Amino acid sequence: MFKTNPSLFKLFWMAMCLVSVNAFAQSDYRNNSEISSALRQIQSKHPANAKLQSLTKTVGGHDIWALSLFKEKPENNPAIAIVGGVDGSLLLSREMAVNIANNILDNHKDVLENTTFYIFPDMSPNASKQYFASLKYEAHGNAKKTDDDRDGKLNEDPFEDLNKDGLITLLRVEDVTGSYIKLKEDERIMVKANSSEGEIGAYKIYSEGIDNDKDGALNEDGKGGIHFNKNLTYNYPYFKPGAGEHAVSEKEHRALLDFLYEQWNIYAIITLGPTNNSSTPLKYSPAGAKKRVVTSILKNDAALNKFLSKKYTKVTGTKDAPSANGKGGGFFEWSYFHFGKLAMSTPGWWAPKFKGDSIVKAKKNKKANFLQWAEQENLSNYFVDWKEINHPDFPNNKVEVGGISPFVMSNPPYSMVEDISNKHTDFVLEIAKLQSNISIENVTTESVGSNLTRVTLNIYNKGYLPTHTDMGKRSRWLRRIKVDLKLKSNQEVLSGRKIQLINSIDGDSSKELTWLIKGKGALTIEAGAAHTGTDTTTINLK
16 A cells, blocks of 8 residues: 655645745736735734725725724824825835835834824726726726816717727827927837927827817827826816816815824825935925915925935935926825925836946937836837828828837836835835934923922924924924923912923924922923824922
């Protein structure tokens, strides 16, 4: 009779398990259902430190998830909010948000001793799902039907897949009246002709599709929806496609802002989005700072942004960041200019510059450089070769379909996501280390006779960050530091105030306070705010 060796059988079983795990390892970005499942698993695995809730359901029926990470109670500590999916085409942002949550709970749970985290992985789930659709194109809006061309009809001129490859790219139409030419250093790329260099346009460029409503424009009123990153209050882009009928018009916007406004302990917001003040700090403009509607970061905040930007670059190892400025109605801009918080934003990744060598030179154009990098990395499906087609709207012109594939320039290969997430977790933890931290120091009591005691102390911020940004002080929304004497019935303040409010304390700085108090016995003094932490001390009146 054949007998199995238990040790060999155990090794075989372990090997098969490893093969099974590897076979089913994640190889591409997670869809909405998988992201939701990952969030539920986080809560299930860490029930004492994680709370998952749906703030609302979008018009498209998707949950807007809020994941809180904390010790004992979320409101007990100052908090950092992390917001992903402000642009639906940035699949990386929601992966980063989920991975950061996992990293904190699995490897850095000690940070919850002093810091709470509110994480919102995807504010644009309807747009994000277009990555997984049979017809793939970069979407930015929710599921609300819109009339972007304001002709009284909704969604009547969408994209069409003319070359049947499942991707929406570009049309280039040969036309002497066009303003585009082929890029000299890479003729796959189309750029606007530079008349100052003597260049003359030879092409018109359109998105892939046809003119369904015969108004002379292609794809101008498809399934656009309202863009999350165009519908906030700062520099709101009135009457622009995707902006909505008015600022904060959508359920997801109102739900997020309601949540944020109710969490008084939030001191910083990290936006995982297209704007990038993490690599390139905002510049202070005296004229913009003096306007009634401020258009510039304030001076001290600009210096802080510069410091944090250097730290971000060092921790994440990123460099050669492309310019990425807000375009109006953006969440990051709202979080600083209207919410007054410490605000950082980053897309998390951009294609590294192709270094070139003595034979193959690096190309200057951003898109051409990306193609060089993609070829170097042996990526697939990053470019659709131009292919001539017959187009009903241009019967007498040569028309070709092609261009860079959707999503690839703003989302790295999935194999890179874990490392990117780990580095950004480290940056988030650095922010937490720097947070303001109020303590009561140098307490002295002096008897001055007649049952009177002079009490003197320092309210000290032992963190690096100031308790309030300059914009936060200017907005007057952030709660000030409250110093409260818990008097007993036989105690009375003769000089000074029972409750004092301090506007702000810089990092590693303090404010001295003094009182003259009548009475005897123990007296408790409490100082702080939800976003700075609080401290208490008890003294004996002499």
